[in-house]
Each structure stands twice: as structure tokens, then as C-alpha cells.
Amino acid sequence: MLGHMTAKDPRAAALAALAALLADETRAACLLALLDGRAWTAGELARHAGVAASTLSEHLGKLVAGGLLAEERQGRHRYVRLADARAAGLVESLAAQTPAPAGPPGSLRESSTRSAMARGRTCYDHLAGRLGTAVTDALTLRGLLRQDTGFALTEAGVEWFATAGIPLDLSSRRPLARACLDWTERRPHLAGAAGAALCRHALDAGWCVRIGSERAVKVTAAGERELAARLGVPPDALR
Amino acid sequence: MLGHMTAKDPRAAALAALAALLADETRAACLLALLDGRAWTAGELARHAGVAASTLSEHLGKLVAGGLLAEERQGRHRYVRLADARAAGLVESLAAQTPAPAGPPGSLRESSTRSAMARGRTCYDHLAGRLGTAVTDALTLRGLLRQDTGFALTEAGVEWFATAGIPLDLSSRRPLARACLDWTERRPHLAGAAGAALCRHALDAGWCVRIGSERAVKVTAAGERELAARLGVPPDALR
DNA sequence: GACATGCTTCGGCCCTCACCGAACCATGGA
DNA sequence: TCCATGGTTCGGTGAGGGCCGAAGCATGTC
Numbered sequence: 001m002l003g004h005m006t007a008k009d010p011r012a013a014a015l016a017a018l019a020a021l022l023a024d025e026t027r028a029a030c031l032l033a034l035l036d037g038r039a040w041t042a043g044e045l046a047r048h049a050g051v052a053a054s055t056l057s058e059h060l061g062k063l064v065a066g067g068l069l070a071e072e073r074q075g076r077h078r079y080v081r082l083a084d085a086r087a088a089g090l091v092e093s094l095a096a097q098t099p100a101p102a103g104p105p106g107s108l109r110e111s112s113t114r115s116a117m118a119r120g121r122t123c124y125d126h127l128a129g130r131l132g133t134a135v136t137d138a139l140t141l142r143g144l145l146r147q148d149t150g151f152a153l154t155e156a157g158v159e160w161f162a163t164a165g166i167p168l169d170l171s172s173r174r175p176l177a178r179a180c181l182d183w184t185e186r187r188p189h190l191a192g193a194a195g196a197a198l199c200r201h202a203l204d205a206g207w208c209v210r211i212g213s214e215r216a217v218k219v220t221a222a223g224e225r226e227l228a229a230r231l232g233v234p235p236d237a238l239r
Numbered sequence: 240m241l242g243h244m245t246a247k248d249p250r251a252a253a254l255a256a257l258a259a260l261l262a263d264e265t266r267a268a269c270l271l272a273l274l275d276g277r278a279w280t281a282g283e284l285a286r287h288a289g290v291a292a293s294t295l296s297e298h299l300g301k302l303v304a305g306g307l308l309a310e311e312r313q314g315r316h317r318y319v320r321l322a323d324a325r326a327a328g329l330v331e332s333l334a335a336q337t338p339a340p341a342g343p344p345g346s347l348r349e350s351s352t353r354s355a356m357a358r359g360r361t362c363y364d365h366l367a368g369r370l371g372t373a374v375t376d377a378l379t380l381r382g383l384l385r386q387d388t389g390f391a392l393t394e395a396g397v398e399w400f401a402t403a404g405i406p407l408d409l410s411s412r413r414p415l416a417r418a419c420l421d422w423t424e425r426r427p428h429l430a431g432a433a434g435a436a437l438c439r440h441a442l443d444a445g446w447c448v449r450i451g452s453e454r455a456v457k458v459t460a461a462g463e464r465e466l467a468a469r470l471g472v473p474p475d476a477l478r
Numbered sequence: 479g480a481c482a483t484g485c486t487t488c489g490g491c492c493c494t495c496a497c498c499g500a501a502c503c504a505t506g507g508a
Numbered sequence: 509t510c511c512a513t514g515g516t517t518c519g520g521t522g523a524g525g526g527c528c529g530a531a532g533c534a535t536g537t538c
Contacts, residue, residue, distance in 0.1 A: 008264055008268070008289070009264075009268050009271070011267075011271055011334070011337065011422075012264050012265075012267040012268035012271055013264050013267075014337040015261060015267040015270075015271065015330075015333060015334050015337055016261065016262055016263055016264040016266070016267040018333060018336060018337055019258045019259075019260075019261035019262040019267070019333060020258075020262035021258075022254065022255065022258035022262075023255050023258035023259035023261075023262035024255055025248075025251050025252050025255040026251075027255075028250075028251040028252075028254040028255040028258070029248050029251035031254075032248070032250055032251055032254065086336065089332075090332070090333070090336050091254075093328075093329070093332050094254060094257060094258060094329070094333070095250070095254050097257060097325065097326075097329050098250065098253040098254055098257055146389070146391050147414075148409075148415070149391045149392035149393070149396070149397060149415045149416060150385075150389060150390050150391025150392055150414060150415055150416035150417065150431070151389050151390060151391060151414065152385050152388045152389025152390060152391035153388040153389055154388070157388070158388060170387075175386075175389060175390065175418070176387070176388045176389055177388060177389035178389065179414070192389070
């Protein structure tokens with residue numbers, strides 16, 4: 001009866017509304033799953049989250065309405081994916097503040113999945129895990145990426161991408177380099193347009209391949225060779 | 240009865256719990272107010288948010304328990320502030336994703352406060368508003384800050400801080416330069432250790448002064464001179 | 479001491495919202 | 509045409525949580 005009458009701050013309302021979208025465990029599970037950068041069907045997400053299809057349908061409605069997800073309907077399937085890099089960044093940055101994965105390892109299957117994810121995975125559209133940080137470290141060590149005064153590619157870095165045949169869209173408004181805090185390594189890895197381009201190239205050129213249906217990736221023998229030759233990444237940093 | 244039994248993803252639970260802290264309008268209003276980087280008492284925040292003291296007390300309990308706020312008790316006052324730059328960054332990044340301030344200007348008093356805030360303000364511990372972006376633009380134009388390949392100070396930039404007598408803590412783990420999306424200008428301004436140092440110096444040296452009890456700041460005549468001389472900031476960019 | 483002030487705790491109210499199952503609608507395949 | 513499958517809509521239920529006022533503790537003032 002008191003607070004009801006006062007004119008609330010619209011900024012606060014907007015912030016709370018946005019946060020409320022992420023403040024549900026089921027929706028959070030969906031968003032984390034979608035961090036693999038691919039499109040999932042509503043049914044897949046329902047099974048993944050362990051709720052009824054009807055429940056999940058409502059969740060998707062909210063997330064789409066909130067602008068976090070984009071949907072694409074194909075036949076009787078409703079495909080849904082993170083709306084854009086901005087939405088992905090939001091989930092990333094929030095997830096990064098999360099205390100810790102915590103907990104002792106679960107079943108054998110779980111822990112083997114976990115260690116594969118720790119070794120290498122994609123984070124929305126760039127590389128993460130030991131693979132991601134190893135590549136980021138190598139770029140830094142070679143003077144291709146600066147971390148001491150911020151987080152940016154150097155001239156030499158831009159050139160490296162060019163000679164490696166990895167196209168960078170310099171005209172986009174998306175920043176070339178961005179730091180993304182790695183969940184397992186607790187250190188930043190390369191995100192942004194350059195991170196995405198590098199990841200795409202790594203998958204296209206067979207430097208690494210996806211394993212399982214999740215976000216984990218595995219470096220191939222060819223990938224080890226290329227990463228060692230082009231960036232001086234020590235092969236054992238990837239294991 | 241179905242979802243209740245399935246083992247939920249702990250990551251999702253943690254993310255949801257963190258988001259839930261921000262998903263309340265009253266708590267959001269507190270966090271936004273605390274973005275001024277100063278400590279507020281519980282009573283001030285209660286009045287600011289328009290709720291009973293008892294209600295706000297509970298909110299503060301949750302925010303402190305969640306690690307977003309740090310408290311300091313002095314006599315019968317409970318002072319509370321953002322826990323650290325990490326927490327501030329979280330609020331910032333979430334607030335930055337918010338659609339838009341929206342809405343027509345309110346009362347005269349409100350709109351004059353609003354325009355003062357748009358002109359210049361602090362954002363946790365660095366400069367924002369037209370002032371913040373003007374300084375950021377000037378740094379960029381002079382080759383002291385790179386934005387095209389990420390967001391980082393250049394060698395010349397580090398040197399500029401040194402000759403201006405603004406100390407930079409290079410040993411800290413906090414990144415020197417970070418991009419923070421400006422709410423009013425919709426463009427990035429300088430945050431991070433360098434942004435904080437610059438803001439502190441600007442206040443200490445009288446380049447700008449706080450007006451009112453809020454976050455708004457006003458550039459002084461001396462400030463205009465210094466910013467023009469040292470960075471080439473055109474005085475009318477600050478009005 | 480007695481009193482004011484700032485904060486906290488407690489009980490109770492009420493609204494919101496995640497959840498389900500059942501019915502319903504659409505698509506695509508026999 | 510019928511059926512299987514994926515998705516959505518719609519009541520109904522229950523838990524959670526934000527809110528208040530009143531009472532209770534501190535702290536600092538007279």
C-alpha cells in the first residue's frame with residue numbers, strides 16, 4: 001500500500017525483468033545448453049531440462065519475447081537458438097560470475113564428459129576450455145594479442161589471421177577481440193569476431209572435431225600439428 | 240512429480256540463483272543506485288526504493304549473502320556498497336542489455352536531473368555519459384586507446400597516463416582497459432583500472448565535481464581547459 | 479537513566495509463476 | 509484417409525517470495 005503507489009524506476013524494472021528471464025533453473029539450463037551456438041528443438045530442450053513439453057513451450061515463449069532467443073519454425077519443429085552474440089555474451093558473463101562448478105565428480109560417464117569439456121569445447125561460437133586458453137596464451141606469447149593493457153589484437157595479429165587464411169570481418173560493429181572468462185580454466189580466452197572466425201576455421205579445416213552431441217571438441221592430429229606450427233602451441237597443453 | 244526427481248544441472252541452478260538476486264525491482268533499484276560507487280545506508284536505500292525498512296533489510300541480507308554487496312556497520316548504521324568491480328561489472332553488463340531508458344521526460348526536476356546525468360556521471364568508479372564517451376573518443380583519436388581490434392591502451396596511452404601524473408597499477412589482476420556500454424550514449428566508454436584512475440584523478444584535481452547527491456558530475460572550467468589541452472577534447476562535446 | 483533513531487525479526491497476507499495433464503492443432507508419413 | 513509425432517493452449521495446484529506493520533534490539537543523545 002506504500003510501495004504500490006510510488007512511481008518505480010523504469011531502469012530498475014527493465015533490469016529486473018531481464019534478470020527474471022534468467023532467474024529460473026529450467027530457463028537457465030536451456031540457455032546454457034544453447035551456448036553451443038546451435039539450434040535445438042523444443043522437445044530436445046524439454047528432455048534436456050527434464051520438464052514437460054508444455055512447460056518448456058511457455059519458457060521458450062518468454063525467452064523469445066525477451067529477445068534472448070530467436071526461433072525458426074520448420075515443419076512441425078520449433079528450432080530455437082541464442083538470438084545473437086549480445087545475448088550469448090549476457091549468458092556468458094552471468095555464468096562466469098557463478099561461484100564454481102563445485103561438487104565431487106559424479107558417475108564415470110559424467111566425469112568423462114566433464115573432463116572432455118574441460119579439455120576443449122565451444123562457447124557459443126568460439127573455443128574454450130584448455131584448448132581455448134592454450135590458443136589464447138599462444139597468441140599472446142607471440143605478440144598477436146595484447147592482454148596487459150586491455151584485450152585486443154595487434155597489427156601482427158590481424159596479419160596472422162590474414163596469412164592463415166582466416167577471414168576477419170573488419171567492417172562489422174562486433175568487436176574483433178573480446179575477453180570471455182573460461183569456466184573451467186578461470187582465465188580469459190579469446191571471444192569476439194576473431195574468436196568466432198578462428199573457431200569456425202578450426203572446425204572447417206579439421207583442426208578439431210565435435211565429439212558427442214554436446215559442446216565438447218577434440219583436437220585432431222592434424223590440428224595439433226597446425227597449432228604447433230602456426231602458433232607454437234605445445235601439444236601437451238591440449239591434453 | 241517428473242521434474243522434481245531428475246538431478247538438475249548445478250550450473251543452471253547457480254546461474255538462476257545469481258540472476259534471481261537481480262530479478263527483483265527493489266533490489267535492482269538498489270544495485271543501480273549503488274553504481275555510484277559509494278556506500279549507502281539501509282535507510283537511504285529504503286527511501287530511494289520506496290519500501291519499508293524491514294523489507295529492504297531482507298533484500299540487503301540476500302544481496303550480501305549472494306556476494307554482490309559488502310557491508311560495513313558503523314554505529315547504528317549499516318553501510319552497504321557493491322562488493323567489488325566484478326559485481327559492478329555484472330550490474331553494468333546486465334543493465335547495458337536493457338532495451339532503452341524509454342518514456343517521455345517527466346517533471347522539470349526529473350528531466351533536468353536526467354540531462355545532467357546524460358552530460359556526465361560516474362558509473363561505479365569511472366566516467367560515463369557524454370563526458371565519458373568524449374574522453375574515450377579523444378583517447379582513441381590520439382592513438383592512446385585502440386578500439387578497432389579490441390579495447391586496449393596503447394604504449395603511448397600508458398605513457399600518457401604516466402606523464403599526466405595519473406598512477407596506473409600495472410600489477411593488479413584487474414584489466415587496465417575495459418569497454419563499458421554507456422546507457423545514454425549507446426557507445427562504449429573506458430572502464431577498468433585505467434578508467435577508474437582517470438576518474439579519481441579528475442575528481443581529485445578538480446576537473447569535475449559531483450553535483451547533487453547522485454552520480455551526476457559537472458566539468459569545471461579548469462577541467463575543460465585541462466581536457467582540451469591534454470586530450471584535445473572539444474569543450475562543446477561536454478555540453 | 480530516559481528517549482529517539484536505525485535496523486532486524488516475526489507473523490501473516492497475497493500475488494506471481496513454474497509445473498502438470500488433458501485436450502487441441504498442425505505437419506508429415508503410411 | 510488415418511495415424512503418429514511435435515508443439516501449443518488451458519485450467520488447476522502449490523510453493524515461493526515480496527510486502528507490510530508491530531514488536532524487539534541495539535546505538536547514540538539528552
